[in-house]
Amino acid sequence: MQFASDNAGPAHPAILDAIARANDGHQRAYGSESAMEQLRDRIREIFEAPEAEVHLVATGTAANSLILGCMARPWDAIFCSEHAHIEHDEGNAPEFYTGGAKLSLVPAPDGRMSAADLERVIGTPGARSFHNAQPGPISITQVTETGSVHSLDQIRAIGDLARARGQRVHMDGARFANALMALGCTPAEMTWKAGVDALSFGGTKNGCLGVEAAVFFDPALAQEFELRRKRGGHLFSKHRFLSAQMQAYLADDLWRDLATRANAACAQLVAGLDAHSEAEILYPAEANLVFVTLPRATCRRLIEGGADFYVMDGDPMQGAPETRLTARLVCDWSLGEARVAQFLSLLD
């Protein structure tokens, strides 16, 4: 019963098959393999964005940081939610890749920052002088780190604010497919049509081995990307093994199917938790992860029963049994209905 992370799950067999098929003799290195051209076109098609620029890297931190490096100058502030992965979980990579830009945090009570709070943190137009960090890009995470999903209206409000201020919008889409399935909209609606300029389009958490696409809806922003990727050591020589993964991921709606499975497992889990008097769900759990508080004794019973998950604020095995602890439960594509049911049965 693995709820620790969608990073800990397996790759889908179709991804592995694609890698094996790509291992066909000599091919041009460094992203000039023909599959990359086909993939670029495919992503443009999916996003209804014929001008989009597309590049691949192997990790989400690389995608986020390289994109932000293209969008922010070293003296800028990047505006993001107080929960943002780029703030908390990337080891100062955004600061490294931007040459020292600052992350300015916006309150986000349920994981989503409102345009109003964002505007307050950015401040009055023109109020910043060269003493201050300059207004740089806005970065939103979709699915958020707390499991909530920005509505199209919320994204649009941020996009409108950015446009009015001459700022740009980045979306950290490590769980893009899960958000898309949650909203039931098109990829274009959730991105450039709502004001998103560049996207980290995740594959790793949703069934790939390790591949993320940097998708620039404004290709002008991508001008430095290849130079930055090389300088960051993120250009694969045997790049075909990245493009093969992403091709298979997007073929036959695999990416949507896997996200649907993960979201369904989470919905089953949420329903079970909701029905349980001891569990208190903390944020809207709209995709494939949920934060819930439980008494320590319950956490312990779950762990001893074979469940694996993160407890955010204390040791589940030691301390007063009634103390409430916060558990993060993540469902990946491979989890399945039976394991969720097994987990829920331990609750009772």
Next chain:
Amino acid sequence: MQFASDNAGPAHPAILDAIARANDGHQRAYGSESAMEQLRDRIREIFEAPEAEVHLVATGTAANSLILGCMARPWDAIFCSEHAHIEHDEGNAPEFYTGGAKLSLVPAPDGRMSAADLERVIGTPGARSFHNAQPGPISITQVTETGSVHSLDQIRAIGDLARARGQRVHMDGARFANALMALGCTPAEMTWKAGVDALSFGGTKNGCLGVEAAVFFDPALAQEFELRRKRGGHLFSKHRFLSAQMQAYLADDLWRDLATRANAACAQLVAGLDAHSEAEILYPAEANLVFVTLPRATCRRLIEGGADFYVMDGDPMQGAPETRLTARLVCDWSLGEARVAQFLSLLD
């Protein structure tokens, strides 16, 4: 007939099989999978270095730059050959990862820098003040970029100089196995026993998909590695797919066998070129690559006959047919005797 790069070649099937086997349900992420522990022990065993610290990344530029980041301070000079990959082919990644260290180039007529030339470039002990770049690590490439291989004596001379000066030695071993097979020595003899403190131990060019090990013979140098790797975006979440590759690479002497095949192909090629009046070999070709000058007409005939290789100094298809051009020919593990013979037959 692919002589363009060992980067353009396929992975060995055993590597792919290992990846498929590693895709077994949920596993701990970020390098804490049990296979990584086993691999670390295996590398320590191979190098007779029970204290060595070992980490994995996916590209050679990442390995070199992260290691140099651990060894050099931002105000240092890194001393390397005038041909060095870190100087010419990594898009300023070493400067990026060191926070702006300078690469100071040492003449290397046949690809190898002598300890004497190195000493001249470093300068008199104590002569550098805070106005100048400080004496930082020395980086040597083994196999060199020109195809020559440092003898153990040559490495030891550099190691001795470094030790005497309080400087450290890095080895860029993107083609480590090819050098090892060329010298017929042990991994320990070619590294720490000769004064090497840290090694980029390549897998990608010799049959892996994309994996390189950073091996620190002095574990004190590795203290910052994990923080630097995360900050660089080079920590894989599904790290098991890196450790699986490297485990398979080192199992059953696969790494040695593949290097032996590549070197043999190159030896066959060199023998053929040597016997040909039009070809002039430029540097000692001791491992799996050779630089040779040929008349443009010959280059063109080879290309039209189906050979793929880099011409370093001109367009092989246009210009005076008698002009001599420099070709770089790289043999990978998969090339094979027949293709080399076919290539040589085109020469006649």
Next chain:
Amino acid sequence: MQFASDNAGPAHPAILDAIARANDGHQRAYGSESAMEQLRDRIREIFEAPEAEVHLVATGTAANSLILGCMARPWDAIFCSEHAHIEHDEGNAPEFYTGGAKLSLVPAPDGRMSAADLERVIGTPGARSFHNAQPGPISITQVTETGSVHSLDQIRAIGDLARARGQRVHMDGARFANALMALGCTPAEMTWKAGVDALSFGGTKNGCLGVEAAVFFDPALAQEFELRRKRGGHLFSKHRFLSAQMQAYLADDLWRDLATRANAACAQLVAGLDAHSEAEILYPAEANLVFVTLPRATCRRLIEGGADFYVMDGDPMQGAPETRLTARLVCDWSLGEARVAQFLSLLD
């Protein structure tokens, strides 16, 4: 009636005289002039810190950033007040000089952060992994940006927390003398005896042309300072014009006298504001600056009467006359009783 900034005021004549006296023929460059040795000893004496390392730069941002560069690693978080100058007014210089460290903000309702709030932001010992920014130095500003002054107990509480956690403490003392006169303690009591490891000791705001001392009570922290200063372009060739300023500043208690004058002017101002029904003072004004809210009409009357000061949150000349605006009033050594009285007379 200049209340805009102590940066806008004149240098004291004794400082100019010292510069003229230092202009005596040829002298050794780059900080090796004999006056620097004398100054270093003098500062050690004043701080009762015979081991302290002392260096000079020309700006406060340089002092803060170079010191933080010595104290923080690129993957660290620096903890500071939400009002901190290093966060808001240094154009990302701390991020630049640390190679991308992150500033983590601590609530500070009156300008001072409490040890308890600081502890909450740092988090549980050991809770941060390599995914997160590491616990780096704590930086406090004395006088704070809001005009309050940390008590010795408050500094000690932060120093104790730092010591317990293995973190270090930096003090931004751009207005050090003003704080010292406010507290009536010794320089040692306000710094190393309370747990401060390194100090930006300001001269510029208190009567110098442009000089700040970096004072390292733990000399081990200063090991890289000279290399970092040179690399930052902050090493003066004609360094004697820096040491001369600081020598004159510290001679005959000039630094204390000038701070006393500035603080007295501010006390007079605060007393006048306190007595005025329209004025609401926002923070404890314990040194030489005060934040006060006033109706726009009053702000406008002051400005039209010849007062110069910053209005933080709106245009004082346009808008509803009754709207309250926040004014920052800074008193420098040269302001004098008469000008403060003139200012207060405009209030009535």
Next chain:
Amino acid sequence: MQFASDNAGPAHPAILDAIARANDGHQRAYGSESAMEQLRDRIREIFEAPEAEVHLVATGTAANSLILGCMARPWDAIFCSEHAHIEHDEGNAPEFYTGGAKLSLVPAPDGRMSAADLERVIGTPGARSFHNAQPGPISITQVTETGSVHSLDQIRAIGDLARARGQRVHMDGARFANALMALGCTPAEMTWKAGVDALSFGGTKNGCLGVEAAVFFDPALAQEFELRRKRGGHLFSKHRFLSAQMQAYLADDLWRDLATRANAACAQLVAGLDAHSEAEILYPAEANLVFVTLPRATCRRLIEGGADFYVMDGDPMQGAPETRLTARLVCDWSLGEARVAQFLSLLD
């Protein structure tokens, strides 16, 4: 008899007077004082460049590094002479301020690099891919570090090459006035008319306390300068003390007079050395510094007679008396005919 550096000499009294005059009550801080406007216009007039952008900093390393930061991207190579100050004497500041650009060295037998050698090092147009450092700005030093002066033809040849390649040209003019007096041309002829895009215009070595102007003939290059200067900690709050220096320096041809004096002293010195059988002058000494080889015994006699100068390649006081050593002799504006004569008398 001070020949160690023009950095070790005094400021001219007129510069000190100007600083004292500028110390007149409160003035706007951070470069918005009215004197800066006047100075900007004056420099535009002197350079016949009404569009030029002008900013001040206190050190030559800051001027060079901030300008190069505006001109080079982190993945660029900056091309400069093998003797360049930015390569050897700025503690990796150019690398720091450019975010890790590489300095690529061009042979310069007498201190000046030829356009032909420069072209060879830059390489064939289009030959560099994203693996390689990109072609960035070219930096020339005028007066060169060896004491020679580029002719207008030489600068133009470099400017033409840069223009043809889409690269830009920086001039390190730490001794700009000395070069100008040596060539007898106009400031415009030596800079933008010859293809120079940005200039470090030195004041410190020629009679100021510490001030250098960054002059951008292409104002588009200056867009980031103020943000970069602030981020580097190089923005003076009491900026009037920089503008006052530079104003006085340029008033009444003081800058030309001082350079003329320094050059005359050097010419006298060179004539004396030329006439001496023991002395061998190494490079054309066309401005205010000369490199000369002398027997150790002679160096020692000079030092014991009271002369102060750098010996580049050995200890003048210890070793075989007949060994030839290289001395660098720099003449500043304050040196005077009598001291040169005294020095030469020691030679005999």
